[in-house]
Amino acid sequence: MTEVGGDFFHHAEIGRRTRIVVGNVSGNRLGAAMLVSTLIGALDSNLSTNPAAVLKQLNDLLLARQQSRFVTCLCACIDRNALVTVCNAGYLAPYRSGAELMIASALPLGIAPDGSCSETAFQLAPGDRLTFVSDGIVEAQSATGEMFGFDRTCEISGQSAEEIVSAAQRLGQPRLSGPAQGGATSRPGNAQ
Secondary structure, three states: OOOOOOEEEEEEEEOOEEEEEEEEEOOOHHHHHHHHHHHHHHHHHOOOOOHHHHHHHHHHHHHHHOOOOOEEEEEEEEEOOOEEEEEEEEOOOOEEOOEEOOOOOOOOEOOOOOOOOOEEEEEOOOOOEEEEEOHHHHOOEOOOOOEOHHHHHHHHOOOOHHHHHHHHHHHOOOOOOEOOEOOEEEEEOOOO
């Protein structure tokens, strides 16, 4: 029960688009993990490639369940021409080839019924790397309390997910084991 938490990611190929959803349920332990299961189930049955609509559906679900928890969440859809559309509800912005993307962000999900957020679209160039990280990377800390932090995360964001997780582990985050547990997910740009 002490080894589970609220970080999650979901990946789906829908038609000719890739949809990536990353998020974090407030709190930790079993209650957060159970809510993650509900969110993943909702994402499995949602075939929308409109990021704002996906986050609205999750927000409506949370409000209907009258949860005392909120969820920071980001949804990105990537088409076959490497056009990325992102909608962010209080989550960490992704990194594009080592630079944090400046995207609009709204309130986390589950707080307000009109919790709509605006979409940001951008084109990936050949060779670009789009990296999503959880707070498990940013908040990794050494035995002395030194946090990995945003600056280090930005510096290594162009590396592979395994290298990012390894860097956080070296600082002192022993429970990270990959993308599914407070890790990083990276996707090279595709301009076919």
